[in-house]
Amino acid sequence: SEFNAQHTRNNSAGDAGGFSTALLDELRQQSDGFLYCLRLLSSTDQGGGKGNVAQHETHVVEFFALSTIAHFLNTGMVSSFEHRRMIREVTLSLGVARNVGVPRPQFVTAKIAHVVAILVKKDYPESWAGAFEELLSFSMSHPELFLRILGALVDEVVDFSADLSREDVQRNSLIKDSMRGISPSNPSAPAPETTVMPRIFSSMVEIIRLASTCNVQNSDCSSSSAALAVLSFSTMKLYVSWVDINLIMHENVINAIFGSLTSQRSDGVAEAAADCVLEIVNKGMDELMKLQLLQQLNLFEILSSMSSSSVALETKLGEIVNAVGVQLLALFDNQPGAAAVFLQQWMQLTVKVLCHNSIEVSSQVIPCLSRFTMSLGKQQSKGPAGDANNPADLKAFLPTFLSCLYRQMQYPEGYVFDTAEPSSLSSYHRTSSNPALMTGAGEAEEDEDEEETYRNELRKMYSKIVRWHPDSTLMFVGMAFSNLPTPLSTASFPPCEAALRLLFHFQEGLSSKSSKLIGSGGMFDQIVLALFESDVDKHQHYELVILYLDICVRYGKVLIGLKDVAKRDVLIGRIFECIGRSMEGGGERIKALLLDAEVVKALGRGGLSSNVADCALQMVLGIINVNTQAKYSLINVDDQNYIFECAGILNSKCSVGGGGNLSLFISPLLMKMQEVMGGQGEKVEKGAFIAVLVAGIASLSKGLVKDEVGAEGKELFLQALQGSIQALQLLGEEECVRSRGMVLIHRMVLLLGDDVLPYVGSFLGPLVANCDNDVVEVVQLMNQLLIRFGCKVAGSLENIIIPFMNRCQSLVPVDGSASQINVEAVSIRKIQILFLQHVVSNGCGAVFLSPKVGPGITGILELLCNGMEIKEGSRSCVVFFCKICEGVEEWSGGDRAKLEAFWEFVFNKVLVTLWRVMMGKNFNVKDAQCLRTLNEASVLMRIVRIKRGERFMGFVDALSGFVGDLKGGVVGMMKTCEEGEM
Numbered sequence: 001s002e003f004n005a006q007h008t009r010n011n012s013a014g015d016a017g018g019f020s021t022a023l024l025d026e027l028r029q030q031s032d033g034f035l036y037c038l039r040l041l042s043s044t045d046q047g048g049g050k051g052n053v054a055q056h057e058t059h060v061v062e063f064f065a066l067s068t069i070a071h072f073l074n075t076g077m078v079s080s081f082e083h084r085r086m087i088r089e090v091t092l093s094l095g096v097a098r099n100v101g102v103p104r105p106q107f108v109t110a111k112i113a114h115v116v117a118i119l120v121k122k123d124y125p126e127s128w129a130g131a132f133e134e135l136l137s138f139s140m141s142h143p144e145l146f147l148r149i150l151g152a153l154v155d156e157v158v159d160f161s162a163d164l165s166r167e168d169v170q171r172n173s174l175i176k177d178s179m180r181g182i183s184p185s186n187p188s189a190p191a192p193e194t195t196v197m198p199r200i201f202s203s204m205v206e207i208i209r210l211a212s213t214c215n216v217q218n219s220d221c222s223s224s225s226a227a228l229a230v231l232s233f234s235t236m237k238l239y240v241s242w243v244d245i246n247l248i249m250h251e252n253v254i255n256a257i258f259g260s261l262t263s264q265r266s267d268g269v270a271e272a273a274a275d276c277v278l279e280i281v282n283k284g285m286d287e288l289m290k291l292q293l294l295q296q297l298n299l300f301e302i303l304s305s306m307s308s309s310s311v312a313l314e315t316k317l318g319e320i321v322n323a324v325g326v327q328l329l330a331l332f333d334n335q336p337g338a339a340a341v342f343l344q345q346w347m348q349l350t351v352k353v354l355c356h357n358s359i360e361v362s363s364q365v366i367p368c369l370s371r372f373t374m375s376l377g378k379q380q381s382k383g384p385a386g387d388a389n390n391p392a393d394l395k396a397f398l399p400t401f402l403s404c405l406y407r408q409m410q411y412p413e414g415y416v417f418d419t420a421e422p423s424s425l426s427s428y429h430r431t432s433s434n435p436a437l438m439t440g441a442g443e444a445e446e447d448e449d450e451e452e453t454y455r456n457e458l459r460k461m462y463s464k465i466v467r468w469h470p471d472s473t474l475m476f477v478g479m480a481f482s483n484l485p486t487p488l489s490t491a492s493f494p495p496c497e498a499a500l501r502l503l504f505h506f507q508e509g510l511s512s513k514s515s516k517l518i519g520s521g522g523m524f525d526q527i528v529l530a531l532f533e534s535d536v537d538k539h540q541h542y543e544l545v546i547l548y549l550d551i552c553v554r555y556g557k558v559l560i561g562l563k564d565v566a567k568r569d570v571l572i573g574r575i576f577e578c579i580g581r582s583m584e585g586g587g588e589r590i591k592a593l594l595l596d597a598e599v600v601k602a603l604g605r606g607g608l609s610s611n612v613a614d615c616a617l618q619m620v621l622g623i624i625n626v627n628t629q630a631k632y633s634l635i636n637v638d639d640q641n642y643i644f645e646c647a648g649i650l651n652s653k654c655s656v657g658g659g660g661n662l663s664l665f666i667s668p669l670l671m672k673m674q675e676v677m678g679g680q681g682e683k684v685e686k687g688a689f690i691a692v693l694v695a696g697i698a699s700l701s702k703g704l705v706k707d708e709v710g711a712e713g714k715e716l717f718l719q720a721l722q723g724s725i726q727a728l729q730l731l732g733e734e735e736c737v738r739s740r741g742m743v744l745i746h747r748m749v750l751l752l753g754d755d756v757l758p759y760v761g762s763f764l765g766p767l768v769a770n771c772d773n774d775v776v777e778v779v780q781l782m783n784q785l786l787i788r789f790g791c792k793v794a795g796s797l798e799n800i801i802i803p804f805m806n807r808c809q810s811l812v813p814v815d816g817s818a819s820q821i822n823v824e825a826v827s828i829r830k831i832q833i834l835f836l837q838h839v840v841s842n843g844c845g846a847v848f849l850s851p852k853v854g855p856g857i858t859g860i861l862e863l864l865c866n867g868m869e870i871k872e873g874s875r876s877c878v879v880f881f882c883k884i885c886e887g888v889e890e891w892s893g894g895d896r897a898k899l900e901a902f903w904e905f906v907f908n909k910v911l912v913t914l915w916r917v918m919m920g921k922n923f924n925v926k927d928a929q930c931l932r933t934l935n936e937a938s939v940l941m942r943i944v945r946i947k948r949g950e951r952f953m954g955f956v957d958a959l960s961g962f963v964g965d966l967k968g969g970v971v972g973m974m975k976t977c978e979e980g981e982m
Contacts, residue, residue: 466509648703
């Protein structure tokens, strides 16, 4: 046939791979393609090809053919049992065939096992009742195939998948029940020995025994026999979770598992046996029965007696200890008496694992120790369980547990920390020094991450212990410090750093109730003050000094609360001296500078004397000057702003008040601004640089309050405002210049008050003319000015309103779909409406009838009239008309023509539109926005009736002819408003 001819041509040409990927893919599209695959497998089984290369190509063909058959079976395309029987015979024949030359590769054996497992799922127990007898018949002659079929069967039948249908789940349950001897006619579980499962387990145990014998007697087969033993244990563990526990507890099975475990073989067999033990420990059953099982296995004694040099085996043992602990503590929470007798043994094992030198081993028990802290909290919340000697009292284990945590938190002597300069301060955590550990140039970066992840987990557990037993933990912290040699500047780095870290993280675990331990003058404050009085700040290890400064930041309020002011100033001065020394470290200056700023923040205005503030300010000034000259290459904008803000706080406490020190910061920045604006360069680069300078001045002002500025300081900030305005006029098209300029203006409004008014028109002009995506920020600034100054900014706004309205219209896109354009247009209209409402609501309504705005008033009124149809903007529009109707008589200056034109617009457009909106099907008075619009509409009706009563009633009469009897409703609405019920 064409198929055979193609196979022959490809086989002779050695192109088995091409044949497999092409022709077999084509066969999948044919309903009887699996038959061709069977014919192909039969031909390869008869020994097609000569030599190792040909045999390898044959194995590739076998794999693809088996994959195709599996596809047909899984998709239900082999509906005939006779066809499935043919597949079974060919597949099993292929599996047990004797290989000459190159052994059959594992991927082919695994695929044979996969196909057989699918056939078991399809036909057992109805059509293939003797399936397992047939498999057991070659368990000793072909053990790998037997074990892989058992493993594949678990994948097909036992493992859960969300993709399984109800029929699949029922089918899988039937197969498992049949294997365990359960059937509809015999629903109760029979004696395990009457089922097929004992024979399966016996075969696996026998394979392990024979493999072990080969390993002892014949070194030539030790490698393959070890792999077979590992495979047997790996298969066995797949069955532990769902077979009868009595099968597992059979003497032969247990002896095989624990015999291999305690042999501590270095070929992976002991680890595989440990996996089986772990499955036994995790097997679902009653908690008390599990406890009896562990006791029956003598598990604690066996694990305690084991000591291996293999990290892999120790890791597995750690997993077992962890699993035992999780289940033991779950039982302890409900039945403490039953579990208490084993707690001591478990803790001893856990401490042994936790204190292992390898993090891979030690980290295995972190989950159960986290569970221990949970049980500790539950017991504490229920009240004391007895004295400390009571084995049921978890608190009795705290000293041991804390000692282990303290030991494991210590970095080994000689570890080198990463002192490379971070790209910005934001890359250096402000809540913790969190050093990035380096274990040597040859170690991978993920190892460093693992190291820090491990220690972070230890710190989390420590915080949980603090939460439930702060007093006991604090006593341990005190002991840790008391055991350090003095002076601390010469203490060994690992224990000293770990002790400081216990102190640093103590606050993180405190509850709101126990947080009073800090700043109360008690033991905690005494430890902190003793640390401040020590010479640890002179320690040679830089990372330890940084951690010490972190503690200064976190517990600064202990210093602030110190009643001895002279002592407080001395200690704070020493902190800043330490920062000064740290800044000399070159690459580490960023960290020290950040901590300088953080100390300032932590101590606040009340905790700094003038001499200390002078010292700190000079440090900040020095580093800022360096960065200014280096074009801020050392620190990024956000971090620079943070430091400038702290400089403002320091300035308020310095011996030279007012603007004396401010000039040291602001004047160089202003000079730099003038230099950049007058120099050569691209606008983008110049704008970015100026934005940084302006942001620095704005941040400096955040650390000040109005009364602290002084006349000289006020003049400096006015110069800064003028410089920013000049930058806006020259480089206003650069968004960063506008953004940072607006930040400065916001700050100057708060800091300088009315002194800003002469400059309002100067900075609003370029902001309005150039705004784009930042139009919302520009409106927010104008609204702030209106709210703060009211009618005082009317003159400036007179020149801005029409340009602003025009600029907004130009921002509506002209390209894109109609729906996109409409969305953008509505968004822009909302911005315009909000601004116009603020103008009229803050005493500036007269500008709408001014010579510069008046000619465009019709367009503004049209915009607001149409805006009433936007649900989110309707109330603002109605508020606008309320305000302008109230003041129009005064603002018009008696110009009757203007007045009549305005009222004609109100009656012909505004009121008609308003009624159309309120009568529309989308207007729901139960909706909050609609209700607010209705309330404002009532106010507008009342104002119009008062101003133009006769005309208004005529308007109501005219409406009633179109909409029905509305007159009573309108009068009722106005009456309700007048009575204050709306």
